[in-house]
Amino acid sequence: MVHKNVWERIYKDVPLGRIPWRTASATWFYQLVDNGTIPVGTTLELGCGTGEKAAYLAEKGCKVVAVDISQTAVKHARSLAKQARVEIDFYAKDATDLSFLKNRKFDFVLDFANLHGIARKKQQTYAGEIAKHTQTSSLFFLRCFSKRTPNRKKDYFIDQLVGSWKIWYFSEKDILALFGSDFKVVKRHKEDYKAPVVDIYFDEYLMERL
Numbered sequence: 001m002v003h004k005n006v007w008e009r010i011y012k013d014v015p016l017g018r019i020p021w022r023t024a025s026a027t028w029f030y031q032l033v034d035n036g037t038i039p040v041g042t043t044l045e046l047g048c049g050t051g052e053k054a055a056y057l058a059e060k061g062c063k064v065v066a067v068d069i070s071q072t073a074v075k076h077a078r079s080l081a082k083q084a085r086v087e088i089d090f091y092a093k094d095a096t097d098l099s100f101l102k103n104r105k106f107d108f109v110l111d112f113a114n115l116h117g118i119a120r121k122k123q124q125t126y127a128g129e130i131a132k133h134t135q136t137s138s139l140f141f142l143r144c145f146s147k148r149t150p151n152r153k154k155d156y157f158i159d160q161l162v163g164s165w166k167i168w169y170f171s172e173k174d175i176l177a178l179f180g181s182d183f184k185v186v187k188r189h190k191e192d193y194k195a196p197v198v199d200i201y202f203d204e205y206l207m208e209r210l
């Protein structure tokens, strides 16, 4: 449960205004929602954090299930949904085990910066869970840290905020190794983001279920 405690501690100890990913830009994601590429349908967000994207999708008419390992994050996300007057099914659960969803399948799955914080040994299981809860033509949006990041020394970095937990970088080859047996990449986008401490590059992928 080390992993769960790390995230819970951040949401408990760090003031909301100082949690860096809450202010990271998400321009391409919102464009894909607004131009109708991302379908208005059944939607699953994994690692929803404080729920801004889940609320946006629900406001557009999506029927959203949102999962986060931190109870405190889910508490914030619930109050945001209430303010926005949208209904979202929230679960404070580990997204590497989605058995609580039974056999539900979703038209769209969103992982906005969740995969890269999942322990390497659990990443393939996580990918399998996403495949299990989608069907042919479902879409999957993923944002993750990129191996294009300048001055990268290893395949991971240790974030000051997260503590000793490893945050992983991915290349497209890595993404295909994890998801390629069930998904094909249909669009991609590169986002070079100047974070407060280090410059980190993100890659974003829109994938379609085979």
Ligand SMILES: C[S@@+](CC[C@H](N)C(=O)[O-])C[C@H]1O[C@@H](n2cnc3c(N)ncnc32)[C@H](O)[C@@H]1O
Binding pocket: 007, 008, 021, 022, 046, 047, 048, 049, 050, 051, 053, 067, 068, 069, 070, 073, 093, 094, 095, 096, 111, 112, 113, 114, 117, 118
């Ligand atoms: C970098 S934050 C991104 C939050 C949100 N997607 C956003 O864009 O603001 C990663 C989130 O994933 C959650 N998380 C990490 N590991 C998880 C897991 N195994 N299952 C569910 N949520 C997880 C964390 O609690 C955190 O809220």
